[in-house]
Amino acid sequence: MAYIVGVDIGGTFTDVSAIDVDSGVIWTAKARSTPDDLIEGLLAGVGLVAEQVGVDLKTLLADTVKFAHGTTQTSNVIFTWVGAKTGLIATHGFGDEILIMRARGRVAGLSVSDRRELRSTNKPWQIVPRERIAEVHERIDHRGRVVVPLAEGDIRDAARRLISAGVESIAVSLMWAHENPEHELLAERVINDVAPGMHVSLGHRLAGITGEYERTATAVVNAFVAPTVERYLERLETTLSERGLRSPLLVVQASGGVASAGETVPVNTIESGPAAGLVAVRSLMGAVGHKNVIATDVGGTTFKVGMLIDGQWSVARETVINQYTLSIPMVDLVSIGAGGGSVAWVDDSRLRIGPQSAGADPGPACYGWGGTEPTVTDADLVLGFLNPDRFLSGRLRLRRDLAERAIREHVANRLFGGDVVAAAAGIREVTDAQMGDLVRKTTLERGHDPRSFVLMAYGGAGPLHACGYARAIGVETILVPQAATAYSAYGAAASDIQHSTQRSVRSDLLSDDGGLAKAFAELDSQARDLIAKQDVDPDSITTSWWADMSYERQLHYVRVTIGRGEATGLDKKLRDAFEERYKALYGSAAVLGKAGIRLLTIGVDAVGAIVKPDLPTHEFAGKDASAALTGQRDVFWPEKRAWARTDIYDGSLLRPGNQLEGPAILEQPGTTVVVPEGAIAVVDRFGNNVITLGGSTTA
């Protein structure tokens, strides 16, 4: 036997998927996450899955050909500020850059409305306070020339000062080090010598980009999380191999790929769970045959939107984590605070939803855990979309009376003349519209029309609201994945080894075709080497070349991808690709015909294909879905402003080929799928629900 195992450790649960490589059969298990020692929960989860497979843990691990793991460890460390006591070595004169944070640190990542409440804005907690910043005399200029050499004694003194201040980890980030790394490399050697075993993060190595603040912030955050994350991965690797795992431990990266534990840069694993979710989407949608997909994940507190264009997600090179701007390759996912727990409230004459959330504590009023404010979940319950007895597979009995009371007191009495149902319908409509707005904004901002996409909806509240927000943006087809494939753990199992190399370049490279080809070729072979190092067959490595470009002196850039380029004509290819992409994003009025085009950064994304699960397919069982019909109940459909007797199906009893017409509700173990009137839902051969809003019936 050969298995692929994917693990995703989330805040509450550790999800594990095991897949039989030959048959494609998937087993999934959920264990409670164990924050004190995450490995415990992980082993428990893998053990549970082994039970389902019918083997013992040792056998499962011994037969595992790929073990991929998404960890929340890095995110935990940074979001709860519990990393190493970190010091920074910076160029003399520039030690404050990490504190000044380009002034943007006060508002980075905040919404427009949060930014307008100026009084409440603050810079984030200082990972390196001033007392742990040491400056060294050295200077490299913008062309990478050493202007002031770095004296070994100076760096030694700086390192000692930090060590005596009690640091456990050191970031070194010097001016223009990405153009000439020799000083940072010297610093690393000296620190290794002064303090063997001390973690050292170098700015140029983590982020080869122009911009001292972003490079330094990346190094500082990496130094902050690295000791914890590296210790954790080492221990996990040892634990798993002791228990029989023979294949290398692979770690999911924020970029959506995996890397071996040894090649993993800790900061690059921040928020890797959602990235793995998008990998799962691609795997699934690839099998179904859709290449342009909007993926929406709605949970209790966050609404995330990602996109696949021609089967690819895009990777942003800059991201904001806790108000620090980091330069790490990260799947381009947009996230807002909206979900089932969002609180509805009245603002004078307005019905507002969020941004406050009841979260998990006290939770929506209907949970009966003491929450008194009405939430989106309360509205869904009052309208009949949620079954009070089957929430979380019946583990939590929802209290309709409490939901009604919260909505009546806080919303209905003030805006809807006491009509609780009208108020609940309003809450649901506004929520759907605002989620639709985010999807619309996300796609339009990236130069795409949402109407040409298939929408995938997952997460607890995704399938419950997808018909609303899909309709708001003109999407016709919604796909709700079969439960087992909806998790990041499956995404981890389905991911490839991936590595990106990039460097800032001087703009004149664009007029030097030979130099350009050489630079790309170098990055290409670097990326391939890194992947080949991780036991990947060199023939299975593919690369894609990209460049960030702008008009002369423009500060924002546009990324163009050129596949794997030829040895000549690259310059023209890049220019054409840039103008085309620019036009698509901003329209022809924006194009500045006579302006020079500038090349900022070039990069290579390399993918080493490794063993991946094939989705099992099922025989069609015929259209008749009546075997899954469990009854009917009254549901208030906001778009019709009326109650309608609605068919209720047990989603787990539906079979491929089954077809049903809305209005209907499919109750599944982790979610509720809403099929509005006029829509048709079909179960495809993989077990996914495909909802066509207009009502055509192609399965």
Added chain:
Amino acid sequence: MNRTLDPVTFEVVWHRLLDITEEMGIKYMRTSGSPVLVGAYDASTGICLPDGQLVAMGPYITTQGHVLRLIVESVLAKRHASPGIGPGDMYICNDPYLGATHQPDVATVAPVHFDGELQAWVGASGHWLDIGGPEPGGFNMNAYSVFDEGLRLPPTRLVENGEVREDLVELIMTQIREPLAELDLRGQLVANRAGCERLAEVYDEYGPGTVGQIMREGIDHVERRLRNRLRSLPDGVWREVQFLDHDGHKPNLRKIVCTVTKRGDQLRIDFSGSDPQVAGFANCTRAGLRAATLSAVCIMLGYDLTWNDGVSRCVDITAPPRTIVTAEYPTPVSMSTISAIIVTLNLVFGALSRLLLASPKHHEQAMANWCGTSIGVSMMGPNDRGIMTVCPESSHFAAGCGARTYADGVDTGGIIINTTANIPSIEQTEAEYPIMYLFRRQLADSGGPGKYRGGMSAGVAITPYDTGGELETTFSGVGAETPNAFGLAGGLPGATVRFLRYLEADVPALLAAGQPLPGDLDEIAGSPVVTAINRSHAPFETGSVEYHNWQGGGGYGDPIDRSPDRVAADVRAGAVSEAAAHAIYGVVVHGNSVDAAATEQRRARIRAERLAAGRPARDVLVSDRIVADWIDEAAATGRTSYGDIVEFDFDRDVASCKSCGRALGSAKEDFRLGCLVEMTPTSAAGPVRGDDYAQDRVRIRHYYCPQCARRLDAEVVTVAAPFSTFRLAGPPLSA
């Protein structure tokens, strides 16, 4: 809400409209090129009603959003008949006498038609890198009229029925030395086009009638909310005075006087008493005055509202003609945004903070002034590739934020008018321009001292590097002689602006020898020359160093009430010097820790010195009681407090010190008349408080409780100017 409009439709469409202004802003930023615009987000976008009323503004600079209404009004007034306003048109305008704040801030507005009718306008306004005229960047300190300043565009139809008039684009660009500015122009077209397309979709979906109704209701809603908030605040009169210390031609101390009267649900903001307009470019027009005043009201009272003309309905702005804040054509105004406008904003901000602090429910909303001015810094010359460059050095946008009533101000957190703070990265600047930075550092003691400290500002030192020819610098601004970031409730002002030039720094010799470069002020060789805050085309010689720092934020509360441990932490972090800790905070720090006994002694001594130096305010201050005909003084009953400073009991008609209970006087008169007053040099607030530029004209007036010596207020004054006023008509009107 209007009876035919249901709250759900309103909410759905309103959210779409806000998203549209945001998308316009993002597209504008992505397509523009200028470091001022993109690096510092000096821009705004918005949607207006057919008559120009602002429905919503996008992110970024508040004042830029408030001009759109006036620009639309100018387009309507001047172009309605000819050439007319048709679908697909766009008009460009930057005339400060027709709605713009100053010439470099150019706005482009586009009518949105649907069903053959004008339904709305969208607009984008932003600071261009250059606008032609005698000075790169468009600030001309030698100007005597607008004819000496940059290109002025009356409403001009730049886009006709969807077609960009490339001849007009070329006409504009021909007047402008910096070709990159064309990206700024095209960015506005991109933003407006996106706005028009998105709005058309919304009209298509919901019908123009409903959408128009929602836009109007969105303005009404903000008006209602703001009026409710005003009703929950006490009535009263607050007068604030601040100074512009330079008119461009010469140091010229001019006052702006702002009197905020709050009665019921209306604000009256009056600028009577302000000095006459000056010959140089530091004035603003009524357009600028309006933008500044409304921005302050939005920030202080509308922080949780959409920023639109619902706010302006609650505010009557009055000002006599031909003052420094109501300059008349053709007075020069090109520096207005960083002089008269931002100082006006401080004044309104300060008065509204006092209003908020007089209502216990709103204490937390009050703040000390943020960095009180802004500056313009240009470094010009050919780079190593031979390209002529103009570097608008904008580090100064990392200014100190004002202290809060419960927390310190944010260090280097941005200027007040910009909701999306940002400064350029040093490396990106060095890559483009022929300069090298020696340091960019937070400035110790720049935050205004207080129980809660004002945020620190910073300073930068720059030297020519890899030049392709000779360099020049041009500086402009105000706030070098007089602090503008006032403290609140006894807090002291933050640092002033300072420009230093080091001619003997000899950087090339250091570079040739591979010697360490100076990384702080005291490491630069030679003695500095303090240079004028307004100075054009000064040579920037190879080897010399230009240094400047900007204003810090104001402090809140008496610094001797600050926890000694916090002061010690500030000393360790380099935010406060040991000298200031001792002199101003009364905290003795040894090494890393507080000497508690010595601190107690020092603070007792400070109190004793205050009581010895102070003279009764009534003896010192000329009575200048504002006649407030509208206050029904007899009706006032109940109590309120002004922060943790003063208690007002209207039943007994007594104002008293909250710290010791000492009665200061009638609850209905200025409590400060019952204080002891001391006049000191501005350096009492710390180093870099204008002393380098001192003409000995401005002082700090301190108000102490005559019993416990707590400082209850402090203001920056001249001997001649009217002092500020604090008069409460009664406690907050409703809970």
